[in-house]
Amino acid sequence: MLPTADLPTVIPSEECLAWSYDNELAIIAGEEVHLLLPRIASGEPWTHVHFEANVFTYDEWPAQKQASFADMSIGEEQAKVVVLAIAWSPPGLAKHKRSVLAVLTSNLLVSLWAPGGDPTDPDQWKRVLIINVKRIRSMAWALIQSQSVEFRSLLSAKKWGTALLAVGNDYNELSFLTVSSPYNSDSTEWKSITLGHAIIPPVQKQVHRPSLLWDELSAKHFIDLVSFGDWKSAGEIKVVYRSSGLLYQSVLAISNDPLQAVLNDSSTHQLVPQDLYSSSLKVPAFMQNAMQTIREDYGKAHHLDADGVVLKTWGAASIGGLFAVCSTSHPANMVEYQTNSESSARILFASPEGADSTQQTFPWQNAKEIDDGDVCKSIILSTLDYQLLASLILTSRDVKIVYAMICATLHASMSDRQREPCINAADSVLEILEARSSTCLDLERRALSARKEHETTTARDSEHIASESSHDPHAPRAQLLGTCLMCGSAVGLHAAHETFVDAYCLNRHLYCTYSESAFSTSLTHRNL
Secondary structure (H helix, E strand, C coil), X not given: CCCCEEECCCCCCXXXXXXXXXXXXXXXXXXXXXXXXXXXXXXXXXXXXXXXXXXXXXXXXXXXXXXXXXXXXXXXXXXXXXXXXXXXXXXXXXXXXXXXXXXEECCCCEEEEECCCCCCCHHHCEEEEECCCCXXXXXXXXCCCHHHCCCCCXXXXXXXXXXXXXXXXXXXXXXXEEEECCCCXXXXXXXXXXXXXXXXXXXXXXXXXXXXXXXXXXXCCCEEEEEXXXXXXXXXXXXXXXXXXXXXXXXXXXXXXXXEEEECCHHHCEEXXXXXCCCCCXXXXXXXXXXXHHHHHHHHHCCCCHHHEXXXXXXXXXXXXXXXXXXXXXXXXXXXXXXXXXXXXXXXXXXXXXXXCCCCCCHHHHCCCCCHXXXXXXXXXXXXXXXHHHHCCCCHHHHHHHHHHHHHHHHCCCCHHHHHHHHHHHHHHHHHHHHHHCCCXXXXXXXHHHHHCCCCCCXXXXXXXXXXXXXXXXXXXXXXXXXXXXXXXXXXXXXXXXXXXXXXXXXXXXXXXXXXXXXXXXXXXXXX
């Protein structure tokens, strides 16, 4: 059985688990969100991180006046703000093309959280955006539409697709938005754009002898569940939502010119039987043995027999054949008294293949050591693809990236076996690069030929390539090299440094610290 994870916290909400595409598990824990981040090639499977998601500034959440008696409310500002729901976006929005976490809190706001460079540092998890829709009750991300992914350039904003978010609010409305960030577009800030709204006409249920409470509650109609299905065709995706306790499904059509989203007319929405659709993931049968073990351990610790222990399941999630279930143990036939400091929840993990075996580790714990030369080779070959580059519209930044890969072929630390296909790939794209940049690359061609004969490219050759444009930023070769933001001289990859980021200008200012192109190059490595 896979190792469990114990969290010293109270789980106040069902549907408390969400799993990202990078195997990051998020758990709702009252005012906080806990994260279990996988530790690659480590004896410990997880890094445990948590952050408070209920703290807002006055600009983010303006003060609310006390509501009227008709609303049966004492005022939202007097209630404790807790997390109600969480959902991971498709990859590509956050830094290094990671996913962002959407968090719905009880003040009916959806905020997006993303880490900085190190997701294992709790201080780097920040609220980057609040969705500009009033009184949100439900939310869901759509899968990336494969037809929307474009390869017009190496750094195309749509190379990872468009992040589509749906939210349902207190006014029985569905809103559809796209979310962009500095890491998936040319924008310098996080922002959301509303593509369309859909007002759902309320449905009045017929109740025999309704009470005053029923009359009051039935006057309130809101969408408390929304979910996306698969893309039916180019620009069409199925949407399921729940309003007034009834489930409906419809089709959302998205057009690019102009960019908008239109939900089918409400009269065509199909009623979905409750037993055919459930927002929760059922606990798989192969996890019952593990749950029985947890029940027995709790009974032994509290002197209870097996029938005197009940397990409450708070949520389940799965990704890539790996299942997670959050549960808590309680006595079945007596009153339980427990303080928050004594509360704990246990996350059980299992996979169909390892359910009846002695599997004790997660797949990422057994990761083999990666050969740096193989990594360099993969990055270079994926960039220096003749068929791809011949069909792309190369921007000035793309040209610099392709040229950097050619330099890396000459200087990166690789064995002769690893370097040979890279040299052939670099030699095949030189003609494309010369045409796109209007620059003669005979020096690079000679250097590649020399490496084919197993000769060594000297540091003087590299200095000569960089020095051609060091004093003339308008020289033809200058458009191929990065520019130092400190002194303005050219930046090149030199034989003394063996990695993509170990580059410096002629005045020895580090490339990765001061140059925007270094960020662009690292971003491209992630894209490719």
